[in-house]
Amino acid sequence: MAFRKLKRHKENVELVSLIDMIFILLVFFLVTSYVIRTPLEERSLYIPTPENTLGRTQILIQIIDGEKAFWLDETSSAVVSAIEEEFGFLSPEGLRTRILNTLAQNNVYSFEQLQQAMQSLKSRAERNPAARFFVLIRCPDEVPYSSVLHLITFLMDTPHRNIRYGCVAGRLNDILECRNIYTVTEDIGSRRMKNIRIDFQ
């Protein structure tokens, strides 16, 4: 019995398509290499001169290191006030320790959490063009300045430019070892508010 040899179809890659693909790959690498190179170029970053006033702030960001930061805002006042009411029977030293321990436990943010908190602050600033926000950034002296610049760049990028900032040196330990931390009731505008007051050593 004679077997017919099966015809094998040779699968050829079409030359035109191949050239087409090569060109597309070339264009792709050109474009992506440009995209990758751009951020490495030296850029000028314009930032407003920070406010050089000591005293009051609405939001306090204490940079701990390149990965963590301590955040205090008006919600922290409510936490401190609740502790004062619940543990008012403690000695002043005991109350101070309890407040600081609670804040240290709840208000130390990773940089992702910090970014979220700042994003919500920016949203508030965008929704209320007439409102003014002041953020105090405290940073240890030995931390690279890029950590602070990152925060400033993020916060200043608002359409109404209604977030201002101050920059001072300081460590988390200055807050955790403060002489006293408590709330004070103040009349701000037409509102009566409880604010945190920190007496540093």
Place this chain on the structure above:
Amino acid sequence: MAFIRENIKRGLSLPSLIDIIFLLLIFSLVTLNVSDVSDAVVQSNPEGSSAPDLKLPTIRGAETEKFDQRVRTLLFQIEHRNPRDPASAKVLYVLDPGDLENMDIRQAKQAAVEDSAFAVFPPGYLTMPESDFSRIPACRLIRESIQAYKDRMFPGPRHSNSVEIRAVEDTEFRIIRFIMDRCSAYGDTIPRIIVHTLTGREAARGI
């Protein structure tokens, strides 16, 4: 009469498929970039197109633009003494364009070296008390040069008055804070600071 039906398999050609995928990829990459640019344009005119284009002066926020290697105002350059050794001490150069409107950064640095307008940060400057730190030669140079430049070039508050900082990435916050504090002491006379992060590439080239 018997007809033979020929079944032709219609499959997708692989090179064409890859071709289309790459085209789509490039299209999305390019359009992504374009949409970023148009966002920036919209932001610079928040009132929309109906607002008259008055070109009012505005203090710029945290915006970035490419640095053109020219010195236009007082510039503090902080780099490692040995650009190839990140552990070496940091040096501060005060680059002053003088009466020129702008000056090439290399020329300005050369002039700073010739005029001794540079200082090395001594070991242990991070742990020094504030009063001692503010007395080291580098800080004295910062303080005096801002004062002199302000007296000469910034007679009053103006939105365009600025001081520049060009520093290697690992520059400690203490140095930058000192410069910011000194500028901040003049209030609205120096309303903004321009910061450039000196990349490893530029530092190694000694610019």
